[in-house]
Amino acid sequence: xxxxxxxxxxxxxxxxxxxxxxxxxxxxxxxxxxxxxxxxxxxxxxxxxxxxxxxxxxxxxxxxxxxxxxxxxxxxxxxxxxxxxxxxxxxxxxxxxxxxxxxxxxxxxxxxxxxxxxxxxxxxxxxxxxxxxxxxxxxxxxxxxxxxxxxxxxxxxxxxxxxxxxxxxxxxxxxxxxxxxxxxxxxxxxxxxxxxxxxxxxxxxxxxxxxxxxxxxxxxxxxxxxxxxxxxxxxxxxxxxxxxxxxxxxxxxxxxxxxxxxxxxxxxxxxxxxxxxxxxxxxxxxxxxxxx
Numbered sequence: 001x002x003x004x005x006x007x008x009x010x011x012x013x014x015x016x017x018x019x020x021x022x023x024x025x026x027x028x029x030x031x032x033x034x035x036x037x038x039x040x041x042x043x044x045x046x047x048x049x050x051x052x053x054x055x056x057x058x059x060x061x062x063x064x065x066x067x068x069x070x071x072x073x074x075x076x077x078x079x080x081x082x083x084x085x086x087x088x089x090x091x092x093x094x095x096x097x098x099x100x101x102x103x104x105x106x107x108x109x110x111x112x113x114x115x116x117x118x119x120x121x122x123x124x125x126x127x128x129x130x131x132x133x134x135x136x137x138x139x140x141x142x143x144x145x146x147x148x149x150x151x152x153x154x155x156x157x158x159x160x161x162x163x164x165x166x167x168x169x170x171x172x173x174x175x176x177x178x179x180x181x182x183x184x185x186x187x188x189x190x191x192x193x194x195x196x197x198x199x200x201x202x203x204x205x206x207x208x209x210x211x212x213x214x215x216x217x218x219x220x221x222x223x224x225x226x227x228x229x230x231x232x233x234x235x236x237x238x239x240x241x242x243x244x245x246x247x248x249x250x251x252x253x254x255x256x257x258x259x260x261x262x263x264x265x266x267x268x269x270x271x272x273x274x275x276x277x278x279x280x281x282x283x284x285x286x287x288x289x290x291x292x
Contacts, residue, residue: 109135110181111261113271118153118255125190128153128253132186132199148197150188157261158184158193158248160226161268165242175218176240181263182223184246193248 117129133145160182168176187196218239222229229235230244251259251271258274 109137109139109260109262110269111135111183112141112274113155113251113253113259113261115253115255115257115259116147118253125151126153127151128155128188130155130186130253134183146197146199148186150186150197151190152188153254154189154250154252155271156187156189156193156196156248156250157199157269157271158187158196158246159269160184161243161245161247162222162226162241163243163267164240168240175216179263179267180219180222181269182226189250 111132111134114131115128116131118127120126127149129147129149131145131147134142136142162180164176164179183199185193185196185198187193221239222241222244226244229239229241236242236244247268249261249269249271253259259271260274262270262272264270
């Protein structure tokens with residue numbers, strides 16, 4: 001019997017424990033439910049506040065990344081602008097350089113030689129009859145055409161030449177944009193230079209530079225004191241002259257041909273054959289039609 005009572009006491013104790021646990025669970029759940037219900041707005045506000053804070057952090061991060069990207073873009077744009085400016089300057093420098101190189105290579109037509117006759121004299125010596133006329137830049141004659149009979153078939157044109165510093169040519173300086181030439185004399189290979197025929201008068205302005213304009217002070221100084229300037233480096237430099245000296249150019253002439261005497265802006269004199277289709281015929285002859 002006592003054993004039965006002990007068992008009942010134990011069962012009652014177990015049941016009370018279970019009941020107490022259930023009651024406590026119900027109270028806890030009810031408390032939690034009551035708490036959450038009573039504080040639902042505050043809890044929701046906290047949740048929303050947290051989500052808002054997280055969203056704000058993401059927005060701030062995106063803003064920082066956008067700011068960094070904009071800064072990088074601005075830096076890249078500035079570098080691109082600088083590069084474009086450098087490219088523009090390089091293009092201008094190239095254009096200026098090309099213009100300067102073009103000016104240095106400009107050829108000026110100064111005179112034309114036309115072979116009128118060629119043969120041998122009674123002594124069996126070769127001779128050549130040429131007509132010489134100075135030209136303007138358009139290739140039109142200046143002054144009177146002159147005719148000379150030279151000994152041999154190689155003609156020499158002796159001249160005085162003045163070459164200016166390249167910077168003046170490159171800048172198209174009004175007085176120094178091209179070398180200057182004064183034709184002294186013309187002679188053949190079988191003649192002494194002193195026996196040649198005079199062309200431009202020493203000390204006077206060459207016809208090729210007259211062209212209706214007034215002689216400049218610089219030209220007066222150069223042609224009036226040529227050899228002193230040529231022998232005085234300081235005086236030549238003061239006038240912008242790179243070199244001043246005599247020069248003789250030559251060409252083996254062929255009958256019925258014409259030759260152009262031309263001057264490179266930055267250099268000296270040349271004699272080159274003219275195109276037969278554009279060369280004037282020797283005096284007294286009619287132009288020949290082009291060959292078929």
